[in-house]
Amino acid sequence: MRTSIATVCLSGSLTAKLHACAEAGFDGVEIMDTDLLVSYESPEEIRTLCERLGLSIDLFQPFRDFEGVEEEPLQDNLRRAEEKFQLMRRLGADTVLVCSNAGTATVDDDARVAEQLGRLADLAAGYDIRIAYEALAWGRFVNDYRHAWKLVEMADRPNLGTCLDSFHILARGHDPSAIEQIPGEKIYFLQLADAPQLDMDVLSWSRHHRLFPGEGSFDLTAFLTHVLRAGYRGPLSLEVFNDTFRQTDVVSTAAHARRSLTWLADRTAAANSWETDRLEDPQPLQDVDFVEISGNSLDDVDEMLAQLGFTFGGKHRSKPVRLWSLGESRIILNEQSREDSPRLSAVGVRVDSAEQAARRGAALGAPAVFRRTYAGEHVLHPVAAPDGTVVYWNDQPPEGTWIREFEGGDAESFDGSGRSGSRAACVDHINLSYRWHEFEEAVLFFHSVLGLSSQDAQDVPGPQGLVRSQVMRSTDGAVRLPLNLAPPTAPMPARHVAVGCTGIVELARAARRRGLQFLKVPDNYYADLRAKFGLQENFLTELQELDLLYDRSDSGEFIHFYTPTLGDVFLEMVERIGDYDGYGAPNAPVRLAAQRS
């Protein structure tokens, strides 16, 4: 499937955008009139550059406010159009996007509008140009793709077709299934954009908040299925107006954009059992294999894990790497690092076929990570997330494979099976944090490469602004990653791993005895807990004495506590009682404030 992108999605000059599009592997571009207008390069130079870069100019856009006017302005609009047709010939573009009149339309008469579109098409024919007519969601009289198509049908010209834009159709809540009734060869162009579900005026939503496919709430797989079933065989093109992407680095945003189309084509083919455009199937995630913390001196982390009751699983036989575990939760401390302070650097997940998962990751543009593997060592297949966090897939039980590479662990309570005996603990969730310009790309990465789904985002008040929290999880919840978006001026929040356990009160008491001080919770919090939930006084006292936090939902309860932050990482211990399915979000402001004091 051919891929294309509108130059308006990206930052910088037109030539920089074109270079970035080619590097990201796009086949073509939509050139935005304004992007050309502000360039010093002539249309011929842009054409030649595109040829050298192997980019076709799939569309020139937009031509606005043409139809639905009286005869006198129409004459001027035809004159305007002809100037642009001449420009397009210099540029070597043969399709122009004409969007429905949103500004100057006064005539709401389909017969007259169709006649006007016909005259435009006839004029364009003299230049061998095709007109792709699109219904803007906020068009004055034409704002539904079915209406635009009806007008195209009425005008009935060989060089007049329609352009479909997923945003304009799905944002209005229009049923996309009627697309299948449009002959594929009359769909001249397809623009794709995702978007978050927002309740705001559609123009602002469109101009500021569009997202790349896979990052928002639209069902683009179903949408694209309708378009392909109609017989459309042109490029899949991205038109994403987004305040953030307009500012981010053009090269990485283009790569990020390209990945979204690979994902969409794959998911659409998979949903329809088509052979083409398929990647390896995504591998269902079984559980978290391990979490890695790295830094060039991790003695403090060793001490904290021991205090929490983790069992030392030994030193790696050939690398400065140590293993700790509590039940099925395994934490690797890796001192092969140039970083001074500890950070959460990698996540291992278990799947059926690690190689297949790695191939899918590579096909989605996730860079492979070099990992030195000595003879006899277990081979892992890491790729890097956009922020550098490494993801490892493992398709073997850890006990028989990589855990054997660790030697000298505590034999008594650590039986070499990777379990530390009594407690049925596991990694409950891993909390990652991102800056404003990294967030959407992270969502797309975890969605497309790891197959995680987005849950509703939530804003949590912190002392330096609202922190947005969006959970991404595997279908059965075995792998859960809350992603935090930090306010622009706040320091980057620390990441953390939350270990699920039973008997958290005793675990906390034992950790205290071993000298661990937890994040100090204000007394006022417990007064509020009493008011909120009417907890029994002795239970409340116990929570307060141990700095434990508490939440309750209709389906269960949640008790948790936080360790101090070491470098850029801390741990959380959590116990879920009943079917509690959240992450203690009401307590997040307490944590954010306490971590700042």
Add this chain to the structure above:
Amino acid sequence: MRTSIATVCLSGSLTAKLHACAEAGFDGVEIMDTDLLVSYESPEEIRTLCERLGLSIDLFQPFRDFEGVEEEPLQDNLRRAEEKFQLMRRLGADTVLVCSNAGTATVDDDARVAEQLGRLADLAAGYDIRIAYEALAWGRFVNDYRHAWKLVEMADRPNLGTCLDSFHILARGHDPSAIEQIPGEKIYFLQLADAPQLDMDVLSWSRHHRLFPGEGSFDLTAFLTHVLRAGYRGPLSLEVFNDTFRQTDVVSTAAHARRSLTWLADRTAAANSWETDRLEDPQPLQDVDFVEISGNSLDDVDEMLAQLGFTFGGKHRSKPVRLWSLGESRIILNEQSREDSPRLSAVGVRVDSAEQAARRGAALGAPAVFRRTYAGEHVLHPVAAPDGTVVYWNDQPPEGTWIREFEGGDAESFDGSGRSGSRAACVDHINLSYRWHEFEEAVLFFHSVLGLSSQDAQDVPGPQGLVRSQVMRSTDGAVRLPLNLAPPTAPMPARHVAVGCTGIVELARAARRRGLQFLKVPDNYYADLRAKFGLQENFLTELQELDLLYDRSDSGEFIHFYTPTLGDVFLEMVERIGDYDGYGAPNAPVRLAAQRS
């Protein structure tokens, strides 16, 4: 009039917020439950701190999701409430905000809801606490202040009243005039917030986009008039949820907030011809007296002004300051500066009474600026805008006063009257730029201190993101300040002064002859101009040869060009033909792109 502010408006810890509120001159605070909850200080400590700082605790808030429920949850809600009443006694707060149930209400029966509010009030009475019941704009059954007041009337308790919040009322478009029918003593509290006119869901609008009075679109003067006419004599309190203010420095945001109330009280008193709470009247602005560019070496600017045809008006007799003028536009070059690169540092405006204007500025918290004035020199009254730009008021004709302090100017064309002869030039507008966290404060400053009004904001695409442009102007347009809001990651855009003139084509040609190169405009721009406006070929050629930009509206035409940027400043020459009233916004993308290349 007493002033108050909700702690949720500000960033940081509760104690930091309280210190900032006291320093800004607030009389009291509304303490947000969550702010207390995340604090290590006990309620008694907060009470004692407030006493020392001279802050009354005017309100404890919010108590949510109380009324409109069945008996069993009501019992639990009363228990919850009683815990909070006990907390309030420790805190020394005697009024609690109860907002209408948005989450758990199931009973839409006024009689039952009134009965429930009555029971809550009776419980509160035992703690000497007053209940201020407020209709949230998104309350499940109660979302109109008239409905909330009706319920309060029905419940008829001596310690039950209503709380009015301008946002909840004006955002819903409810007519505030019925407020006058509420007895003043039953309005227990008044929360004020402005907001931009946005078409989005009211909950998100409220939680993210509220503004301080004077910064948005609400008519708060009329609103407050209704409340005061009703007989309300409690504090004017700010409750402004805004993503930016949650992140900005707590001390400066508190000062900024306090200024908004001073402005609002003054405007409301003025509108009603009340004696109290009045400041000096704002001084109508007559015109721009001068613009000052400062920097420690401004020879390049001298050269550019000479090339543009400005006349040298001489050196100041006692300071390293020079004067240039073109018609009525005067530019001061001030080398008393520690800055390396030239910047637009001050604006002088002419008014009837400079002293009165300065007193109003001081009363609004604008810091006075020290200016060395030697014997016999004209005394000016500068204050600093929030970003440090200095504003001078002058109530004398410049010719007889400060211009006389400049010596050795070009006598032939500069007759000492401040005019340079032939051309009727003047300062057309002054373009200032701000970072995201400075913008609202700048709007409030120019609105309150200079009496400028905001015009609609516009987003202009630049190569590094959208630049928001909002024009602030005096009633007759004699003083016009477009304020630009730069995208967060882009470098701070240069500021500029636009000088209006006639005969711009000849002026440009003469400047070219004198060796000035203008900002180079791409050829593609002229192809677009031809398409857009169908200009005559010879006129178009002339524009293109001289790098002139052009715009046209229904009322007139606009021709302009830009100089290169020197340090952080550049000049624009503009000619308005007919009644063109804009600023050439369609050409801004061309300028932004060209300035970046």
